[in-house]
Amino acid sequence: MRIAFAHQPTSAVDEDGGAVRVISAVGTAQAELAPTPERFLRMDGFTVWVDVTGCSQDLDALRAEAWFAPRAFARGDHDGFTALIDATEAGRGIALGHLADGTLAARVDQILHAAPWRLQPEKWNHLHVHLSSHALVLGLGPETASVNVLRREPMRIPDGVTVGRTKSQKDAFAIGLLAGVTLTLSDGGPWAASPIGLDDTNIVHGLPVDTTPPRRRYQDDPHRPLAHLSAPQGWMNEPHAAWQHQGLHHIFYQHNAGGPYWDHISWGHAISADLVHWTDQPIAVHPGSAELAADGIWSGSSVAGDNGEHLLFVTAGALERKPDQAIAIARPSGDRWDVDPAPVIEMPADLDGVPLIPGQFRDPFVWREAGVWFALIGAGLEGLGGTALLYRSKDGTRWEPLGSLLVGDKHAYPATGVMWELPVLLPVGVAADGRQRHALFIAPWWKGPNPHHLQHVWHWIGIWDAVSARFVPDHIEPREFDGGGHLTGPSGTVLEDGRAILWTITQDKRSGEEQVATGWAHNAGIPLELGLSAAGTLEVRPVAELAGLRDERVHHSQGVLRGRHLDIELVIQGDFEIDVFAHADGLECTTLGVDAERAWVDRSCASLAGEYCEPVRAIPHHRSIQPTRARLVLDGSMIELWVDDTVMITSRSYSRPDSDHVRLRLPAGTHAVTFNAFRIHPAYRT
Known part of the structure; x- marks a missing residue:
């Protein structure tokens, strides 16, 4: 043979x-x-x-x-x-x-x-x-x-x-x-220098080769986003460990290169000069690069070492270890990173006598501030709720536990989970009292099925003091970050220009069978710029670089246009509704709306496949200014709406390929000041 x-x-x-x-x-x-x-x-x-x-x-x-x-x-x-x-x-x-x-x-x-x-x-x-x-x-x-x-x-x-x-x-x-x-x-002769039947000097032992799967394999899939950060194939979950260095943005993400399902997770890697055009890189960290991480390299963060070395703090997964999750450092080795053989932080059994939920200790968010290293790690306290455990270090290798930054209340706020994943603490602006505010973001987790699973990101705004290592929230109640029920997986960074950026994953919420049939699962949301409003609430908007994806303008006729990959700007004097991914026969349509009290999405007729339909979801929107300013991005199946820089809705539509009508609807007495639409081009070269 x-x-x-x-x-x-x-x-x-x-x-x-x-x-x-x-x-x-x-x-x-x-x-x-x-x-x-x-x-x-x-x-x-x-x-x-x-x-x-x-x-x-x-x-x-x-x-x-x-x-x-x-x-x-x-x-x-x-x-x-x-x-x-x-x-x-x-x-x-x-x-x-x-x-x-x-x-x-x-x-x-x-x-x-x-x-x-x-x-x-x-x-x-x-x-x-x-x-x-x-x-x-x-x-x-x-x-x-x-x-x-x-x-x-x-x-x-x-x-x-x-x-x-x-x-x-x-x-x-x-x-x-x-x-x-x-x-x-076997004839006892020498081994062949190149494959039998080939005389190809490009196929030689030790010679580098680009193994990135071609994205054109999915070019006919109407639901696969083109203008978003995504894996070239297989499973993608939350992007994390963003790093800006020498004019390039690096982002890593949870990835199974071997299929569109969760298994044997590695760190995918992509780079960009502008946060919206991306180039795939070799897989950054492989499971098994150390026994400590034999079964998976789960989420973490990027930090510059004392000599400028790009260090990755990872969650090392080894199912035969107890506990099976630990925090380790991965160090650069060519175009990938190797995990150190020993962890730098291990899971404690309890916190002040309260047991931690076994096997739930992950997603280190590490940063350096005023010469001190800090780390937040997601965990859960038995009988209480989720928590972000805080650690401090002088050198990044020896860590002092400082207890909880914040503890959730699963009884008063059951949608916040029994454990917190992906805790992130980012500066968002100076409040009216002249003091800097930070926002703490978390993703809730439950063991087993739960009606709130993979639907929420919660946040608190408050005062972080690095000297005392304390975070004092301005409000007790958790606040919903997105109202669409698809955005999860927060991770963040502060850019060199001072902008606080939040990265997220958009769950596709399709069946495993459909993910296997199509070859991909999930994609990132557009990176988000955070701020603080005059009222002390969170501001959120897409990064300004998003405009770099625009191509030709699409003109509408009486508020109607067509397209599945669009960037739309709206300035409306009053309330509005907009239908997207709508079919001419009226059988498929997703509707978004904004009024003085809320922003909402109605997916009750989003698809002929009933499993991809659901009733109205809404998020409070207290309009304090006129007119209403909105930004809407459509990309394959992706729907992202930002309203007045204060609320956002992320959703999906699995409509037929020719369900590409967009229709702006205004109540009597309301008019559109601006309705501009642009086609957007792919984030990757194919």
Whole structure:
């Protein structure tokens, strides 16, 4: 078996005459990629693999090779193993691949053998194995290691061989680029320098290669946003750890590169010069980069070390540890970061005698102020509610616990959760009393189903004093940040120009089946600029750079225009309603409205699919000025409305592709001072 993917990435040839079938279990909303000159197969981690038949033979000695450039490493099977070549059947045979941390490995007759090296992400790796009657020799590039293996009979190769997926674990797929594989009788000769059937100097062990999946795969999906920060494929959750350095904005996000579902989470990474146009980067932090983080790298933050080093404070997840979450530092290593072997902060058992909810200790928000390091960590107190635990340090490595910054009340405010995720503390402005105010943001969490799950971000405005390390809120009651029921996952930073920026995730709230069928899950919201109103309440608006996504102006006729990717400015003398993602037949429509008391969204007819409809949601809006000023962004399925810089609504619409009508409706006696609409272009080059 000698498989090459020359010139046609969706087909393959076995030079030894086997029947080869490239399988791409692509959902209807994903586009099959057109043939390109690429000499490799893109393994997306959840839909693509290769079946080869006609391979059956008995070999006294065999050799197997694979040329693979990993983007990420899958969790694998019960041993953490993912096969690139799987020639096993009924517990017999051989498979070559890697472990969940990238370690080279082979399985021979159900026994797993690991080498002392790891595959390098974003580089070509030449994996090879030689099996004889007395030894197994594993190799990675020029390195080899021998293991004694006593065999008294030839190795049986089954008729069917699978490439890029483990036979016994149907969701253990390879993730990256595969340039060729071989499984042949060993002749004792040297290993090939490049894939069989290819003479390509670009596919050489150790040579860097860009493994970023092409975004054009989703170009025909009417619901996938184009103008928002998103993962190139698979699962995305909250963006975090924003960092501005040398004219570039870095943002990281929770990511499963191997599928549109939560599993084996890494840190995705993107950069931008203007907060709205983004370029994908290699995955920043991989699970398994330390035993402390064997099962996931969960949310955290960016901080500059004393020497300017870009440090990442991460939540390290290892399910076999108790507790299974700890706070660790990841340090830069080329274009990625490696997690330190030991944590800097571990979960305490209790706080002043009140037990913490077991296993819920994560999302460090770390900043430096007046020569002191501070950290907030999300947790929950049994019987009370969520809390943000506060820590202080002189050097970023030895941390002093200071108790709770604030404790929630799950009885008085049940929608604030039993535990708080993603606590964020940001300066928002100077109040009428002349004192600086900060805003504390949290995302509520519950164990198990809850009617408030993934619907809220709460905030308190108050006075933060770094000397006493105390936060005194101006109000007891939590305040809703967004009224649409889709925005969650707050994270923040202060830019070099002094703006406080909040990042969020917009839950798509589709079924797991639909996420798998379409190949993606969730995307970020537009980054938000925060401020403080004269009344002491929070101000929120999209960053000014959003205007950089505008293309041509779209003219309306009697308040009606068409488009699924629009940036709309409204100045209305009075109340208004606006229909978006509406169909000409009147069967689909999402309506937003603003009056003197509230802003609201009505999704009761948003889609012909009833699961994507819901009744009116509203957020208080106390109009104190005339006229009303609003900004509305539509992007595929995304709906974001900001009103008078004081309230916002984030929502979704899963309407038909031609449900693209926008209609402004005004009550009698009201008129539009401004109704400007612009098409917006993609945030990424495709």
